[in-house]
Amino acid sequence: MLPMVFVLGIGVVATVGIASETGWFSLGPLLMGLFPVLMSFELFRVHVIRATVVDGHGVTLRGVIRTRVVEWRDVQGIEIETLPWGLEDQPTRAAVLYDSTGRKYDLPNMDDLRTDDLNHEVNALRETWVRRRGEHWASVPEVAARIRRDRGR
Numbered sequence: 001m002l003p004m005v006f007v008l009g010i011g012v013v014a015t016v017g018i019a020s021e022t023g024w025f026s027l028g029p030l031l032m033g034l035f036p037v038l039m040s041f042e043l044f045r046v047h048v049i050r051a052t053v054v055d056g057h058g059v060t061l062r063g064v065i066r067t068r069v070v071e072w073r074d075v076q077g078i079e080i081e082t083l084p085w086g087l088e089d090q091p092t093r094a095a096v097l098y099d100s101t102g103r104k105y106d107l108p109n110m111d112d113l114r115t116d117d118l119n120h121e122v123n124a125l126r127e128t129w130v131r132r133r134g135e136h137w138a139s140v141p142e143v144a145a146r147i148r149r150d151r152g153r
Contacts, residue, residue, distance in 0.1 A: 050108035052095075054128060059097060061105055072132040074100045076143040078107075079151065080122055089113075095122050102143045104150070 053060040058071040077098040083091055091111035095118065096104050112118045 052107040052110050054125065056132065058132075059107070059125075061097075061108060063108060068105065070097060070099050070105065072129055073134050073137055075129050075133065076100055076102075076140055077147045078122060078126050078129060079147060080118060081150070083111075093118055095125070098143055098147055100140055100143065102140070102146050104146075 049062065049064050051062045053062060058069055061068045075097060079096050080093050081096050082093055091113040093112045095107040095110035097107055098104050110121060115121050
Protein backbone atom coordinates (compact mmCIF):
# COMPACT_ATOMS: atom_id res chain seq x y z
CA MET A 1 0.00 0.00 0.00
CA LEU A 2 1.46 3.34 -1.04
CA PRO A 3 0.37 6.13 1.32
CA MET A 4 -0.62 9.35 -0.43
CA VAL A 5 2.24 11.29 1.20
CA PHE A 6 4.69 8.80 -0.30
CA VAL A 7 3.30 9.28 -3.80
CA LEU A 8 3.21 13.07 -3.40
CA GLY A 9 6.67 13.02 -1.87
CA ILE A 10 8.13 11.26 -4.89
CA GLY A 11 6.62 13.93 -7.12
CA VAL A 12 7.93 16.76 -4.94
CA VAL A 13 11.41 15.26 -4.73
CA ALA A 14 11.53 14.71 -8.49
CA THR A 15 10.30 18.24 -9.19
CA VAL A 16 12.76 19.80 -6.76
CA GLY A 17 15.57 17.70 -8.15
CA ILE A 18 14.82 18.85 -11.70
CA ALA A 19 14.35 22.45 -10.57
CA SER A 20 17.63 22.52 -8.67
CA GLU A 21 19.47 20.95 -11.62
CA THR A 22 18.09 23.60 -13.96
CA GLY A 23 19.01 26.40 -11.57
CA TRP A 24 15.49 27.40 -10.44
CA PHE A 25 16.40 27.09 -6.78
CA SER A 26 18.45 24.93 -4.49
CA LEU A 27 15.90 23.57 -2.04
CA GLY A 28 16.56 20.03 -3.23
CA PRO A 29 18.68 18.96 -0.24
CA LEU A 30 16.21 20.50 2.23
CA LEU A 31 13.22 18.72 0.72
CA MET A 32 15.17 15.50 0.33
CA GLY A 33 15.76 15.63 4.09
CA LEU A 34 12.11 16.46 4.74
CA PHE A 35 10.82 13.47 2.77
CA PRO A 36 11.75 10.79 5.38
CA VAL A 37 10.10 12.90 8.08
CA LEU A 38 6.87 13.10 6.06
CA MET A 39 6.96 9.35 5.41
CA SER A 40 7.47 8.62 9.10
CA PHE A 41 4.52 10.84 10.00
CA GLU A 42 2.32 9.15 7.40
CA LEU A 43 3.16 5.69 8.71
CA PHE A 44 2.53 6.83 12.29
CA ARG A 45 -0.76 8.49 11.26
CA VAL A 46 -2.10 5.48 9.39
CA HIS A 47 -0.99 2.75 11.78
CA VAL A 48 -0.94 4.34 15.24
CA ILE A 49 -3.13 7.42 15.48
CA ARG A 50 -6.21 6.21 13.56
CA ALA A 51 -8.27 3.71 15.53
CA THR A 52 -11.73 2.41 16.31
CA VAL A 53 -12.07 2.12 20.08
CA VAL A 54 -15.03 0.36 21.69
CA ASP A 55 -16.01 0.77 25.34
CA GLY A 56 -19.10 0.68 27.53
CA HIS A 57 -20.31 4.09 26.31
CA GLY A 58 -19.97 3.67 22.56
CA VAL A 59 -17.59 3.71 19.64
CA THR A 60 -14.75 6.22 19.45
CA LEU A 61 -13.50 6.98 15.96
CA ARG A 62 -10.01 8.37 16.43
CA GLY A 63 -8.55 10.16 13.44
CA VAL A 64 -5.48 12.30 12.91
CA ILE A 65 -7.28 15.61 13.38
CA ARG A 66 -10.59 14.74 15.00
CA THR A 67 -12.00 12.20 17.41
CA ARG A 68 -15.72 11.39 17.34
CA VAL A 69 -17.68 9.42 19.89
CA VAL A 70 -20.93 7.76 18.88
CA GLU A 71 -22.84 6.51 21.90
CA TRP A 72 -24.42 3.08 21.65
CA ARG A 73 -27.96 4.50 21.81
CA ASP A 74 -27.17 6.68 18.75
CA VAL A 75 -25.88 3.83 16.57
CA GLN A 76 -28.38 2.79 13.90
CA GLY A 77 -26.34 0.26 12.01
CA ILE A 78 -22.91 -1.28 11.53
CA GLU A 79 -22.25 -2.59 8.04
CA ILE A 80 -19.50 -3.88 5.78
CA GLU A 81 -19.18 -2.03 2.49
CA THR A 82 -17.46 -3.09 -0.68
CA LEU A 83 -15.08 -0.32 -1.65
CA PRO A 84 -15.31 1.01 -5.20
CA TRP A 85 -11.65 0.86 -6.12
CA GLY A 86 -9.95 -2.37 -7.03
CA LEU A 87 -6.38 -1.28 -6.49
CA GLU A 88 -3.77 -3.80 -5.47
CA ASP A 89 -2.67 -3.48 -1.82
CA GLN A 90 -5.80 -1.48 -0.94
CA PRO A 91 -8.73 -2.74 1.13
CA THR A 92 -11.72 -4.04 -0.82
CA ARG A 93 -14.16 -4.13 2.13
CA ALA A 94 -14.47 -1.85 5.15
CA ALA A 95 -16.76 -1.39 8.15
CA VAL A 96 -18.99 1.66 8.52
CA LEU A 97 -21.29 2.91 11.25
CA TYR A 98 -24.53 4.88 10.82
CA ASP A 99 -25.69 7.24 13.56
CA SER A 100 -29.21 8.39 14.40
CA THR A 101 -28.98 11.38 12.03
CA GLY A 102 -28.14 9.09 9.11
CA ARG A 103 -24.52 10.10 8.94
CA LYS A 104 -22.17 7.33 7.86
CA TYR A 105 -18.74 7.02 9.48
CA ASP A 106 -15.85 4.89 8.30
CA LEU A 107 -14.47 2.79 11.16
CA PRO A 108 -10.70 3.43 11.13
CA ASN A 109 -8.54 0.35 10.57
CA MET A 110 -11.56 -1.96 10.29
CA ASP A 111 -11.07 -3.26 6.78
CA ASP A 112 -10.04 -6.50 5.13
CA LEU A 113 -6.38 -5.44 4.99
CA ARG A 114 -5.91 -4.54 8.65
CA THR A 115 -8.32 -7.06 10.19
CA ASP A 116 -7.75 -10.81 9.90
CA ASP A 117 -11.47 -11.67 9.95
CA LEU A 118 -13.54 -8.59 9.16
CA ASN A 119 -16.87 -10.44 9.30
CA HIS A 120 -16.10 -11.79 12.78
CA GLU A 121 -14.99 -8.37 14.07
CA VAL A 122 -18.07 -6.60 12.70
CA ASN A 123 -20.39 -9.29 14.10
CA ALA A 124 -18.73 -8.93 17.53
CA LEU A 125 -19.18 -5.15 17.32
CA ARG A 126 -22.85 -5.58 16.38
CA GLU A 127 -23.41 -7.94 19.33
CA THR A 128 -21.87 -5.39 21.70
CA TRP A 129 -24.07 -2.65 20.21
CA VAL A 130 -27.25 -4.74 20.66
CA ARG A 131 -26.32 -5.45 24.31
CA ARG A 132 -25.39 -1.83 25.10
CA ARG A 133 -27.87 0.30 23.15
CA GLY A 134 -30.51 0.24 25.87
CA GLU A 135 -34.12 -0.77 26.11
CA HIS A 136 -35.38 2.56 24.75
CA TRP A 137 -33.43 2.30 21.51
CA ALA A 138 -35.54 2.55 18.37
CA SER A 139 -34.71 2.31 14.72
CA VAL A 140 -35.02 5.60 12.81
CA PRO A 141 -36.99 4.75 9.65
CA GLU A 142 -35.14 7.22 7.39
CA VAL A 143 -31.77 5.90 8.51
CA ALA A 144 -32.90 2.28 8.12
CA ALA A 145 -33.98 3.11 4.55
CA ARG A 146 -30.59 4.68 3.82
CA ILE A 147 -28.79 1.60 5.18
CA ARG A 148 -30.92 -0.64 2.92
CA ARG A 149 -30.20 1.62 -0.09
CA ASP A 150 -26.45 1.64 0.64
CA ARG A 151 -26.49 -2.13 1.13
CA GLY A 152 -27.99 -2.54 -2.34
CA ARG A 153 -25.15 -0.69 -4.07
